[in-house]
Amino acid sequence: MSTTATAFDPQTLEGLLTDGGKVLTAPDDLAAYGCDWTRIYDPAPLAVVLPKSTEEVQAIVRYANEQHMALVPSGGRTGLSAGAVAANGEMVVAMDRMNRILDFNANDRLVQCEAGVVTEQLQQYADEQGLYYPVDFASAGSSELGGNIATNAGGIKVIRYGMTRDWVLGLKVVTGAGEILELNNGLEKNNTGYDLRQLFIGGEGTLGFITEATMKLARQPSNLTVMVLGLNDLSNTMDVLQSFRSKLDLTAYEFFSNEAIAHVQAHAEVPRPFETECPYYALLEFEATSEGVMEEAMALFEHCVEQEWVVDGVISQSEGQAEKLWQLRERISESIAPHTPYKNDLSVRISRVPEFLNEIHSVVSKEYPDFEIIWYGHIGDGNLHLNILKPADMEKQEFFKRCETVNDLVFEIVQRYEGSVSAEHGVGMVKKKYLGFTKSAEEIAVMKGIKKVFDPNGIMNPGKLIDSD
Ligand code: MLT
Ligand code: ZN
Incomplete structure (x- = not known):
């Protein structure tokens, strides 16, 4: 779903932002806010809106429902699966101005943050309290907490501390239907049926917006x-x-x-x-x-x-x-980024990593003997990053097309090993067509049903993770 430029009036939207949010329409802003680190798709958003409060986000969602306008939630835009890309005239809703740490309780070891808090800001804040926020990765200086939660970011310490999901004890969200929900209230134990918080974690912004999060902190590691x-x-x-x-x-x-x-x-x-x-x-x-x-x-x-x-x-x-x-x-x-890598982010049970890697390597190198293949990853979590580098003389679109050809062979191996087509980078647009190699048709149908409940008009991040029927 998307709207046309003629139907959109920035001033009407700005008039709804009563807490000081703003709307951007300059070409440079559209280019900057319309993409993430994938660089596969060209950014083409309709506009960018920067809300200042949950209530403003709610007003934007209500307006978008009335206008049949597609919304793309946007954090630090460091994602690698095009989950935050606006390539089809969507409205980008960037959380950059909702970047306050709202509350901290030392006894609970809980910190309440707005979604636009940068990961490193949270890590530093935890450090100042003599505590530790353990989810860490190379993009911590730019990525934002809301995006980390929406993609259930992993990183380099998962073997000990788990993924972002393990540190979220509360969420405030605005659903695609425009309802504000407070989920779990910072409780460690709360057995009251479906835990809707978990659907928003890793939901890639397809159900609604995360506007605030209550995060658990750990003791500081020593030496x-x-x-x-x-x-x-x-x-x-x-x-x-x-x-x-x-x-x-x-x-x-x-x-x-x-x-x-x-x-x-x-x-x-x-x-x-x-x-x-x-x-x-x-x-x-x-x-x-x-x-x-x-x-x-x-x-x-x-x-x-x-x-x-x-x-x-x-x-x-x-x-x-x-x-x-x-x-x-x-x-x-960052070192391989200038070579426009085609990225796959795979996982299998850890005991199977070596045979899995060898099998994939021989398939890719046989298919494309001239492509340089770079392997690294979080092997203690069974998570391998397969990067195929673009030959300098090959055109970008041609290169991506050829990498996609080999994907079917790679993902057939992933399926045979009962692994995942996306261990930690998320699905977004890039991996959507391969979801069926990891999830059954029945599971995907249930996911679509869940999306309909939270986002009946399909305005939330359309084209990412799953297609609406
Ligand atoms: C990493 O582990 O370095 C990140 O997931 C980023 C990447 O895969 O390039
Ligand atoms: Zn990684």
């Missing part, structure tokens, strides 16, 4: 220590994980290929972790709370070397060194 290990055989990443996990409570277990490191080195001048060059690397993190923990970690490392699972390794001796080692992993995405 986070990082090891980077070099491996010759992918299957050994799992042996190493099981060894370390049996004795230490890992806060991260990440993986990247030698090709990924080469891009980080070239782009960001981050040095290699050690001289030995290996095809695969694992990065693990744990809290070195005592000398005993450090000795245990060293003993585990020696065991892995004796078993010939690990070829070389390095362990951080300070916070600064730990941060440097993290850069090897966290800067991969």
Whole structure:
């Protein structure tokens, strides 16, 4: 659903924004607010509206229902599945101006935020309270909490702390029908039937707007220590994980290929972790709370070397060194970005990761021997990022078309392994046509039914996640 430019009058909409929200229609604003980090689709929104309150969001939704106008909720626009793209004359509703931290309760360890709070702002606020917001990823400096919740963002600490869903104890939402709902009120326990909060988490803005969230905070971790290990055989990443996990409570277990490191080195001048060059690397993190923990970690490392699972390794001796080692992993995405990567974000049960990766790699490299393939990901969660880089001389649309051709082969493998076509990036527009490889037709039909309940006129983020019937 979308409206036409002639039917839309910015002043009428602005007149509904009684708390100071504003409407933007300048071409630069439309271009900036109409896209996310996917860059596959050209932005073409009708206008951008920046509300200041939940009531203003409600007024916008009511107006959109009357006008049959499609709305696209927009946070930090760092998504990788085109969930926040407005390419078809939709109205972008950006939460940037609803960016206040509203309340904090130390006894509850709860912080109440507006949806436009930037992830890093929440992390810093938690730190100032002597607490910790553990959901973390490379785009934390730009991504906004509402978007994180709408996409159930994961990141680099999921192995210990779970995904965004695990930290949301309350939501205020405006449904596509224009109702304001307060969901769960910050309660840890609340067994009163359907938990509607969970539908909005990961709902990709297809049911309504998240305007406020009550987030749980954790105790601060102490002396986070990082090891980077070099491996010759992918299957050994799992042996190493099981060894370390049996004795230490890992806060991260990440993986990247030698090709990924080469891009980080070239782009960001981050040095290699050690001289030995290996095809695969694992990065693990744990809290070195005592000398005993450090000795245990060293003993585990020696065991892995004796078993010939690990070829070389390095362990951080300070916070600064730990941060440097993290850069090897966290800067991969930005380092390959200039090569216009086609991204797949896959997951399987962790025990099956090595055979799954090898099978997909051989299919993609056989199909496209000239394309560079970069692997990295949150291997401790069974989550692999497959990035195919665009050859410099190939046109963007032609490249994406060829990558989509190989997708059917990749997703057939995903289906056979009972994995997911989107582990943490969401479905948006990019993965919508592949949803059936992970969810059954019956499940998708139920999802469509749920959407109808919350968004009877289909104005909320149409074309994302599922198609309306
Ligand atoms: C990451 O793990 O670095 C992010 O999910 C971004 C990406 O996959 O490029
Ligand atoms: Zn990731």
